[in-house]
Amino acid sequence: MSQYQLEFVEPQGQVRSPQRRYDAQAIARYYRSRPWIAIWRTLSIIGFFIGFIFSLKWDEWRNQVEQNKLKRAARLREILTKLGPTFIKVGQALSTRPDLIRKDFLEELIKLQDQLPPFDNEIAFSIIEAELERPVKEIYREISPHPIAAASLGQVYHAYLHSGEEVAVKVQRPNLLPILTLDLYLMRWAASWLSPLLPLNLGHDLTLIVDEFGIKLFEEIDYINEGHNAEKFADNFRDDPTVKVPLIYWDYSTNCVLTLEWIHGCKLTDTKSLCTAGLDADKVIETGVISGLRQLLEHGFFHADPHPGNLFALHDGRMAYIDFGMMDQLEEETKETIASSVVYLINKDYHELAKNFVKLGFLTPDTDITPIIPALESVLGEAVGQKVSDFNFKTITDKFSELMYDYPFRVPAKFALIIRSLVTQEGLALTLNPNFKIVEVSYPYVARRLLMGESPAMRRRLLEVLFKDGKFQWQRLENMIAIARSDDNFDLLPTAQLGLQYLLSDEGKFLWNQVLLALTEDDRLHTEEVQRIWNLVKDDLKPRRLFDVAMSSLSSISKEGIAAILPLAATIK
DSSP states (O other), X not given: OOSSSOOOBOTTSOBOSSOXXXXXXXXXXXXXXXXXXXXHHHHHHHHXXXXXXHHHHHHHHTTOHHHHHHHHHHHHHHHHHHHOHHHHHHHHHHTTOTTTSOHHHHHHHXXXXXXXXXXXXXXXXXXXXXXXXXXXXHHEEEEOSSOSEEOSSEEEEEEEETTSOEEEEEEEOTTHHHHHHHHHHHHHHHHHHHGGGSSTTTTTTHHHHHHHHHHHHHHHTOHHHHHHHHHHHHHHTTTOTTEEOOOBOGGGOOSSEEEEEOOOOEETTOHHHHXXXXXXXXXXXXXXXXXXXXXXXXXXXXXXXXXXXXXXXOTTSOEEEOOOSSEEEOOHHXXXXXXXXXXXXXXXXXXXXXXXXXXXXXXXXXXXXXXHHHHHHHHHHHHXXXXXXGOOHHHHHHHHHHHTTTSOOOOOHHHHHHHHHHHHHHHHHHHHOTTOOHHHHHHHHHHHHXXXXXXXXXXXXXXXXXXXXXXXXXXXXXXXXXHHTTSTTOOHHHHHHHHHHHHXXXXXXXXXXXXXXXXXXXXXXXXXXXXXXXXXXXXXXXXXXXXXXHHHHHTTOOHHHHHXXXXXXXXXX
């Protein structure tokens, strides 16, 4: 077997070309017929960690924990590095969680993001020449003699094209396929062995989570796929001045070599550089969180590996993403359900939240949610606290994990990457500001998204939030407007215009009728509620601007829409 080209034999005896798509069954067949490879790797992994755990215990017995903590942290980083890409990925994820990992260990694990040992320079240049079928000097006018960064799957050189463009050249590590496939095979075997031992459905779909991870790893080592991901991501943010995506130079890119625009910026964990550049850490956090939410709730195409080695703050305040190997796509309905779930959580509507868990796949459709609702209220109600500012994602994940021991919750494979992305983003924010609360930024954004209702689906979600048991929820509307306006950049006028156009459209007839009923339900005119909402919005709705919005909306209304106004006039009389 070639170390560089791992081949998989089909049952009929036919040999396929080198594996470029993750196939758990083909990988299992390969290693089951070569058990000695899996056994040796398993023993190596166990050996490394047994030695490390023993050294920690030895320090405790000799009262030398404090004295040797830096040495042990460095040893953990060395172990993960020696074990290869799969374990380095685990270390990278942990490096973004200052609330989970001791500071001494954290400082070492951060080095896994872009301070890994590079592979031989001659091998890297030979890969470039073999892939691009030209000598390096003919491809690049100038290229750094050594890599400027080394990551788990490749290393990066600083170069200039003959046409003058400053570029980064990403070269994939050799022999990745045999390493990744073996580790994924062992992880999948361990997942299948552990699943029955876990309580209830905690282990449900554990192998599917490994498979999802495997699929993404295989996509990540396909640089052509990464280049297309970068262009799709850039197109999604084409109108967003806060996000920067490097250009891809396709004439100098293949499956194993990627040439892209060079980015000048500060690492998000380098607070000294951020200060030197005159950047506000809280503003950088907000930009990162909002761009992350837009990926999940607007575009559905999200960066599943947003660790600090992949994100840079530019001197003009923009956020630059530079690695698009691990991405995923959400369906429209999933995006909408996530948005409404955040609102239900903040509004403490645990019945609707439980129904959303069924829609998202955390509970099976045949699950009786009745006994789960009080459990959600007990656990999540405490986590959310009395104020939005008391909420953070880490608290919710910790509390939610308690429910999985007592109720039939499961984590759908698709959501493993979403949770990883959210936890990583919050961990990164906590690195810059330990007091940061992700919902202080995210909930106003979700409220704005629902209030603006740009799509029919989002408008349906807004109706679900505003109406409960057929009654209009005045307090919810008031809360959403108040929270949306907490963002200084939120302009209520465009939202008011969209809302007015919607109310007077054929699609909005139902809501219009419901609003009229809400104004007079319970046999009284709800002037007090309307007055409270008006007090919230009146500063934004100046007469002149309001008149312009009304005229603009009326110009697009049909005769039927104008006729719909008459019942309101009658009600007011």
